[in-house]
Amino acid sequence: MEACMNIFDIIGPVMVGPSSSHTAGAVRIGYISRKLMGEPVSKAQINLYGSFLATGKGHGTRKALVAGLLGMNTDDMRIPDSFEIAKEQGMEVHFGEARLKDAHPNTAQLILTGQSGRQLEVIGQSIGGARINIAQIDGIDTNFSGDYPTLVVHNLDQPGHVAEVTSMLSHKGVNIATMQLYRSNRGGEAVMVLECDQEIPEDGIRWLEKVEGVKKVTYLSIE
Numbered sequence: 001m002e003a004c005m006n007i008f009d010i011i012g013p014v015m016v017g018p019s020s021s022h023t024a025g026a027v028r029i030g031y032i033s034r035k036l037m038g039e040p041v042s043k044a045q046i047n048l049y050g051s052f053l054a055t056g057k058g059h060g061t062r063k064a065l066v067a068g069l070l071g072m073n074t075d076d077m078r079i080p081d082s083f084e085i086a087k088e089q090g091m092e093v094h095f096g097e098a099r100l101k102d103a104h105p106n107t108a109q110l111i112l113t114g115q116s117g118r119q120l121e122v123i124g125q126s127i128g129g130a131r132i133n134i135a136q137i138d139g140i141d142t143n144f145s146g147d148y149p150t151l152v153v154h155n156l157d158q159p160g161h162v163a164e165v166t167s168m169l170s171h172k173g174v175n176i177a178t179m180q181l182y183r184s185n186r187g188g189e190a191v192m193v194l195e196c197d198q199e200i201p202e203d204g205i206r207w208l209e210k211v212e213g214v215k216k217v218t219y220l221s222i223e
Contacts, residue, residue: 025130027064027130052107066093153214155192162181
């Protein structure tokens with residue numbers, strides 16, 4: 001049986017910059033983090049790890065991450081000017097070294113503050129060909145690509161929450177592609193990560209935010 005190849009494996013991504021991992025992947029990490037935030041970013045502490053830290057400056061990784069946080073895609077010609085654009089838009093950006101253990105060599109830790117004061121921490125990995133993996137959100141392990149509408153629900157580990165989320169999605173006509181469940185300990189903090197085949201209506205997200213025991217809802221729309 002012949003292996004199936006992705007078009008990126010043949011011709012690579014459409015991008016601005018010298019490297020699909022250090023540039024295009026970095027843009028995607030920033031872009032997905034901005035979408036997860038759900039509002040413009042006012043402050044970003046960006047910590048780099050491994051190859052991103054060692055050689056990323058020459059490959060434009062820092063500018064690429066900031067460009068993504070500004071909402072730019074990999075083919076945006078403004079990527080080389082992202083620092084200046086961020087300054088014009090009032091986005092405060094700082095860089096540092098990520099203190100991580102055994103992480104992927106192309107990893108960025110983004111500690112973000114939105115214009116409303118909302119906080120979000122994302123650890124993203126660039127895994128080649130502009131493909132990425134969101135490895136953590138707010139300190140909880142996750143594994144998703146950002147290619148699908150994705151719902152992340154932080155809740156108390158109590159009976160009924162999974163049923164409430166899946167029932168809401170069924171009521172809205174949204175099919176679940178993948179579902180991951182995590183918890184810190186029995187009865188402690190829990191997280192659901194659901195990749196979906198359709199966009200989730202905003203009223204469904206707002207309803208979830210008001211469910212007793214739900215602490216935070218983060219939604220990635222790909223529209």
